[in-house]
Structure formats: structure tokens, C-alpha cells
Amino acid sequence: MRAAVPGLATRATTVGGSPVREILALTARPEVISFAGGLPAPELFDAAAIRAAYDRVLAEAPERVLQYSTTEGDPALRGAVAGRLARTGLPTGPDDLVVTGGSQQALTLVSTALLEPGDVVLVEDPGYLAALQCFAFAGARVVPVPSDGDGIDPMSLESAVVREKAKLLYLVPTFQNPTGRTTTGERRQAIARVAERHGLWIAEDDPYGELRYDGEAQPWIASHEAAADRTVLLGSLSKIMAPGMRLGWLRAPAALRRACVVAKQSADLHTSTVDQAAAARYLADSDLDAHLDRVRAAYRERRDALLAGLPGALPEGSSWNRPEGGMFVWARLPAGYDATELLPRVVAHDVAYVPGAPFYAGEPDRAALRLSFVTHTPDEIAEGLRRLAKALAIAGG
Known part of the structure; x- marks a missing residue:
């Protein structure tokens, strides 16, 4: 039997x-x-410029781009992303970043590094569906916070942090998925202060920020001094270059960044070497803007x-x-x-x-x-x- x-x-x-x-x-x-x-x-x-970038890195350094590489990511790609962040108001160095398999993996790494089963994660309502899946797999308890056309309500957020003893807030403050709304600058500052007062981590997801058609850009929550030491910023090349390359990144305080590197080592060792090299070459040779x-x-x-x-x-x-x-x-x-x-x-x-x-x-x-x-x-x-x-x-x- x-x-x-x-x-x-x-x-x-x-x-x-x-x-x-x-x-x-x-x-x-x-x-x-x-x-x-x-x-x-x-x-x-x-497509033509991306193909040219692949052709060039494969012709110039096949022994490097087809080999294993570091978990943190291609230094040239991290440098290019850091430069874009710095030029738009968020001082960033290459060593502040970890390259991931899209920003979805970045969120998974943050969840692995931060969350114990039963920990409370606060989210916008409605919010990004794949994030809800991610937190469920981590065993977290997801609690929605009331939101409106200006984003998450700071007073409701503070009440929820205290009531639920929350550990993490996840939000997409710019052109949110699914609603397309943008959190106002005033509310971003208020959110940062709530995190400062109550010891809250913030995962600030920004896959759409460079797709602005009207209005003025708002500073990242990560740029506010009150939240700088407790905010991880997630980004992606999917919406601005090509989603099939599966390239994202996270910018986090040192201790969390190191924990995410260890989590990534257990997940996939590193993001594709050749895709990172081609993206770095594209950003060097082409005018992304x-x-x-x-x-x-x-x-x-x-x-x-x-x-x-x-x-x-x-x-x-x-x-x-x-x-x-x-x-x-x-x-x-x-x-x-x-x-x-x-x-x-x-x-x-x-x-x-x-x-x-x-x-x-x-x-x-x-x-x-x-x-x-x-x-x-x-x-x-x-x-x-x-x-x-x-x-x-x-x-x-």
C-alpha cells in the first residue's frame, strides 16, 4: 500500500x-x-536600441555577461539608476541599491526580510493586488486604511498604526494601481511623520512615476527626513523600457538592504547578468528620456x-x-x-x-x-x- x-x-x-x-x-x-x-x-x-545593447555586451564581454554575478547587481546598472534618482531629487549611490527581478521581487524580498507570520501590514484600499498576494504568502495580516482621491488618509493611518501595532505600510503614491490617483505632497509629509512617531516601516512602490502627462511631480516619501531611515523605495524598468527584461531595484537603509541581499541569495542568487548588462549599456548609449x-x-x-x-x-x-x-x-x-x-x-x-x-x-x-x-x-x-x-x-x- x-x-x-x-x-x-x-x-x-x-x-x-x-x-x-x-x-x-x-x-x-x-x-x-x-x-x-x-x-x-x-x-x-x-526594440532596435535594446537589441543593439545586447549585441554590444555579448560581443565585447561574453565571458562576463554570460557568467554568474554578484547578488547586489551590475555596478554599471546600479550606477545608472542611482544617477537618475539623484537627478530627480533623491541623493543615491550605487551601493544604496539592489537589482531585482522586477519590483515584484523587490517587494517579496522586503516581505521576507521584515515580516513574521501575524505581523500587520497596512495598505491603501483599494490597492495593488499582487502586493496583497505577497503579504498573504508571508503570513502577514493585511489591514486596509481608508483612502480617497488624494491618497491614504493620514489620520486614519495613525489610528490604524496604534490600534493594530502595524509594522509596515505599503503604498503606491504616484499614479496608483488600480486607481491612478496620486498622493498629495502634504499627505506624503504627514505619512512620513506618522512613521517617525510610531516606528513604522514604509514600502514606497514607484513603477509609474516617470509616466507623467500633466501636473507637477511630488517628492518621494523616502526623501522626507522623517522617514528616510525607515523607507524602502521600489522601482522598475518594466514600464519605461521593457517588462520582459524583468529588471527592478530597491533602495533601502543599510540593515534592511543587507537582509534583502541574503533573502535574494536564497531565492535566485542574482538577477540575469546579461539582462542587467544590456540595460546598463542601453542607458549609457541611448537617450531614455x-x-x-x-x-x-x-x-x-x-x-x-x-x-x-x-x-x-x-x-x-x-x-x-x-x-x-x-x-x-x-x-x-x-x-x-x-x-x-x-x-x-x-x-x-x-x-x-x-x-x-x-x-x-x-x-x-x-x-x-x-x-x-x-x-x-x-x-x-x-x-x-x-x-x-x-x-x-x-x-x-
Whole structure:
């Protein structure tokens, strides 16, 4: 008689898969115009220059770029990222950074280094879905903090820190996923002071900050003196170069940075040597800022096309925001509508969005939905909205 195979770890059976990834699989048919995924526009990738960077590093130093490398990351790439941060107001040296497999891995390393099972993590509500998964795998207890169009509410944050004895605050203060909102400068300063008063760590995730179309940039929370010794800043090249390269980074105080390096050694030893080398060569040889000017111009036009078409696409009584940058518009259907229940009917019309409910750590708003505008041209956006209007009109009966 054969004994049963031991079961999976509890965390592997209790943490659900990503509804967004499941929707992307559902809408993979080429005829579907999808507003669901936060996917950069592939036709805007600087593919020729990126290929040239790979060709050059493979021709010049194959023995180095095809070899194992240090856990902290390619010094040239860390230097290039540090220089960009310093030029935009956050003094940073190469040794302040660790290169990761996208900012998602950076968040996993921070969770591994900081969180014990049962520790409390505070999050925006709604907030980034993959972060909720990450904290669940770490065994943390996730507590939502009330948020509005200006970001997380500092008074509610302070109450939650004291009440829950929280250890970590995670937030995306600039062009947040899923809402596209930006935390105001005044609130960023207040958040830093709450962390200073109560011994709170902050994970400040900034994957979208360089995709600004209007308005003025706000200083990072990490730049405020009150929070400088307790804030880890997460960044990524995915939205500004290419997500397939899977390159991100974290900037953290020395003790946490070292703990993250040890955690990374146990996870993957180091991020791909050749991809790091090619990214560093691209940043040295090409003008990323000029490329981003082209990307921002295209994305601004696409955002405006989506906003212009929403009044005719969503039912009367709907509402939505106008983000100054990033990739997402957050909308709400009238009372009585359920965006999750409506999705199959919408997909049957060859268009898609992401329901808002999965992004909530607290009580979900079932009428909310997220629309990404960057992947499609203005003409495709207009057609997608015509399909959406037809599907919702039928649903409204």
C-alpha cells in the first residue's frame, strides 16, 4: 500500500491566484480589445536600441555577461539608476541599491526580510493586488486604511498604526494601481511623520512615476527626513523600457538592504547578468528620456481618448477620475451594477476591463472597475468603448 503524498503548505492552498491574470488569459483572443491588463504598448518599445545593447555586451564581454554575478547587481546598472534618482531629487549611490527581478521581487524580498507570520501590514484600499498576494504568502495580516482621491488618509493611518501595532505600510503614491490617483505632497509629509512617531516601516512602490502627462511631480516619501531611515523605495524598468527584461531595484537603509541581499541569495542568487548588462549599456548609449518623451506623448493621447469616450460608454450616473499619469482610470458604475457579474457579458462583446472588487483588502466596491488605456491606439480605444457601451446597455436592460 502506497502512502499518500504530503500535502501542500497551507499558504499554497489559501492564497488565491490573480484575478487579473485569469482575465488576461480569458481575453487573449486577438479580436478582444482589452482595457484589463496594465501592459505597456509593445509598438513603443525601443526594440532596435535594446537589441543593439545586447549585441554590444555579448560581443565585447561574453565571458562576463554570460557568467554568474554578484547578488547586489551590475555596478554599471546600479550606477545608472542611482544617477537618475539623484537627478530627480533623491541623493543615491550605487551601493544604496539592489537589482531585482522586477519590483515584484523587490517587494517579496522586503516581505521576507521584515515580516513574521501575524505581523500587520497596512495598505491603501483599494490597492495593488499582487502586493496583497505577497503579504498573504508571508503570513502577514493585511489591514486596509481608508483612502480617497488624494491618497491614504493620514489620520486614519495613525489610528490604524496604534490600534493594530502595524509594522509596515505599503503604498503606491504616484499614479496608483488600480486607481491612478496620486498622493498629495502634504499627505506624503504627514505619512512620513506618522512613521517617525510610531516606528513604522514604509514600502514606497514607484513603477509609474516617470509616466507623467500633466501636473507637477511630488517628492518621494523616502526623501522626507522623517522617514528616510525607515523607507524602502521600489522601482522598475518594466514600464519605461521593457517588462520582459524583468529588471527592478530597491533602495533601502543599510540593515534592511543587507537582509534583502541574503533573502535574494536564497531565492535566485542574482538577477540575469546579461539582462542587467544590456540595460546598463542601453542607458549609457541611448537617450531614455527622449524615448520616454515619445511614450508619454502617445500615452497622453490614449488617456484623453479614453476619457473623452467614457461619457458615451458607461451608464448614466457613472463616475471616473482623470489621472495625471500612469496607466489606469478608475471608474464606478451606478448603484445596483456589479462589475464582476457583468464581465462575462462584456467579454462576449469582445471587450474587457478588470472589476474593482479584487483590489480591496476591506469591503469591496462591486460597482468599481479599472480601465487601462496605454495598450491600444485612440481608434482602438474608441471601438472598444463602443463595444462596452453596447454590452452595458444590454445589461441595463
